[in-house]
Amino acid sequence: MIHAPRGAVEFRAVRKNYGSFTAIPDLNLLIEPGQLVTLLGPSGCGKTTTLRILAGLETPSSGSIHIGGQDVTRLPANRRDVTMVFQSYALFPHMSVLDNIAFGLESVGKNTAETRKIAMQGLELVGLSGLGNRLPSELSGGQQQRVAVARALVLEPQVLLLDEPLSNLDARLRRRVRTEIRELQQRLGFTAVYVTHDQDEALAVSDRIVVMKDGVIAQDGTPRELYEAPASEFIADFIGEANVIDCEVLAVDTGQARVRISDQQLTLPARNAAPGPARLAVRPNAFGVSQDGKGLAGKVLSSAYLGDHIEYEVDSIAGRLFVVDSENKTAAPVGTNIRLQLRSGGIALIA
Incomplete structure (x- = not known):
C-alpha cells in the first residue's frame, strides 16, 4: 500500500x-x-x-x-x-x-x-x-x-x-x-x-x-x-483583483471602524486603523449598480455582457473602477450616469 x-x-x-x-x-x-x-x-x-x-x-x-x-x-x-x-x-x-x-x-x-x-x-x-x-x-x-x-x-x-x-x-x-x-x-x-x-x-x-x-x-x-x-494594496490587487479607493475613518471602537465613502457609511474590521484618511480594497462584485439613489457617482466607460454578469469600467469620483454586476441583466450603455452602492462584503481596510 x-x-x-x-x-x-x-x-x-x-x-x-x-x-x-x-x-x-x-x-x-x-x-x-x-x-x-x-x-x-x-x-x-x-x-x-x-x-x-x-x-x-x-x-x-x-x-x-x-x-x-x-x-x-x-x-x-x-x-x-x-x-x-x-x-x-x-x-x-x-x-x-x-x-x-x-x-x-x-x-x-x-x-x-x-x-x-x-x-x-x-x-x-x-x-x-x-x-x-x-x-x-x-x-x-x-x-x-x-x-x-x-x-x-x-x-x-x-x-x-x-x-x-x-x-x-x-x-x-x-x-x-x-x-x-x-x-x-x-x-x-x-x-x-x-x-x-x-x-x-x-x-x-x-x-x-x-x-x-x-x-x-x-x-x-x-x-x-x-x-x-x-494586508496591502499589492495583495488586494494580486489576489482576486480589487479597486483601491480613498475613504475616511470616522471612529474606531472595539475593533470596528466606522468608514465614510462619499455619502455612504460602513462598519468594517478596523485592522489597526486610526481615525483619519485611509484606503479601502473593494472587490468588483461589492458594488450595487443603479441609475439613481445614493452611492459613488460615476459614468460608464465600457460594458461587457458575460452571460451571468455584466462587467463595467466606470469613471467615478473615486477614480476608475472595475465593477461586476450580477443582478441586472441589461447593461447600461456607455456614457450612462450611474450610482455605485457599497455592500458589506468584499470590502477591507488596507495599510
Missing part, C-alpha cells in the same frame, strides 16, 4: 544570491505535515527559486532547509526524499503509462514484481486503472498530469513538489484537474508545495497561500484570509 508523504518543511533564514543580485533576502517559512501550501506571485518574485532550493536543484547562499526534522541543506536532490511534478510532466513518450510510473521505482532498486504491484496501486490511486498499457500520447492532458502525480507518489517521498503543474492545460481542463489534485491531496493527506502564478488556481487548491514579492513573503494565510483581509 502506498503511504502518503507527510513530512514538515522549514526554511530557516534562507538567502539566495546570484552574484551581486539577491533573489531571496531572508526566508523563514514553516509548512506543517499534510498541508498543501502554494507559493504565489508574479514573475521574478522568488517562488520558483524557493522551490528549486527545496528540491536541491539550487544551493542557498546561507540559512538552512529542514525536511521531516532533518537538515538537508547540503544533501543532493536524490537524497532529500522529495519528488517533483514538472510543468512539462516529463513522461517518456515511448513507454507505457505503467512503465512511466514504474521507472522511478526501478531506479531505486525495487524488484520487478514489487515495482509492478506498486505501479498498479499508483494508477488506481489517481483513477486511471485499466489505462496502464496506453502510451502517454493516447491520454488527455489531464490524464497525463495524473500519471505524473502517480509517478511521484509511488516513491513515497516526505514532500511532493508541484511546479506550475497545470500551465500546459486549457482553461476548462485546468479547472477540472486542479479539483482532482485537491481532492487527491485531501484524501491522502500528503504534504505538498505548489508553485503557480495563477491566483484562481491558488485559491482553489491551497490550505495556505504564501504570496511573494521581490523574494520576500508579502502575506501568508488561508485563501479566505488573503481574499477577505489583504
Whole structure:
C-alpha cells in the first residue's frame, strides 16, 4: 500500500544570491505535515527559486532547509526524499503509462514484481486503472498530469513538489484537474508545495497561500484570509483583483471602524486603523449598480455582457473602477450616469 508523504518543511533564514543580485533576502517559512501550501506571485518574485532550493536543484547562499526534522541543506536532490511534478510532466513518450510510473521505482532498486504491484496501486490511486498499457500520447492532458502525480507518489517521498503543474492545460481542463489534485491531496493527506502564478488556481487548491514579492513573503494565510483581509494594496490587487479607493475613518471602537465613502457609511474590521484618511480594497462584485439613489457617482466607460454578469469600467469620483454586476441583466450603455452602492462584503481596510 502506498503511504502518503507527510513530512514538515522549514526554511530557516534562507538567502539566495546570484552574484551581486539577491533573489531571496531572508526566508523563514514553516509548512506543517499534510498541508498543501502554494507559493504565489508574479514573475521574478522568488517562488520558483524557493522551490528549486527545496528540491536541491539550487544551493542557498546561507540559512538552512529542514525536511521531516532533518537538515538537508547540503544533501543532493536524490537524497532529500522529495519528488517533483514538472510543468512539462516529463513522461517518456515511448513507454507505457505503467512503465512511466514504474521507472522511478526501478531506479531505486525495487524488484520487478514489487515495482509492478506498486505501479498498479499508483494508477488506481489517481483513477486511471485499466489505462496502464496506453502510451502517454493516447491520454488527455489531464490524464497525463495524473500519471505524473502517480509517478511521484509511488516513491513515497516526505514532500511532493508541484511546479506550475497545470500551465500546459486549457482553461476548462485546468479547472477540472486542479479539483482532482485537491481532492487527491485531501484524501491522502500528503504534504505538498505548489508553485503557480495563477491566483484562481491558488485559491482553489491551497490550505495556505504564501504570496511573494521581490523574494520576500508579502502575506501568508488561508485563501479566505488573503481574499477577505489583504494586508496591502499589492495583495488586494494580486489576489482576486480589487479597486483601491480613498475613504475616511470616522471612529474606531472595539475593533470596528466606522468608514465614510462619499455619502455612504460602513462598519468594517478596523485592522489597526486610526481615525483619519485611509484606503479601502473593494472587490468588483461589492458594488450595487443603479441609475439613481445614493452611492459613488460615476459614468460608464465600457460594458461587457458575460452571460451571468455584466462587467463595467466606470469613471467615478473615486477614480476608475472595475465593477461586476450580477443582478441586472441589461447593461447600461456607455456614457450612462450611474450610482455605485457599497455592500458589506468584499470590502477591507488596507495599510
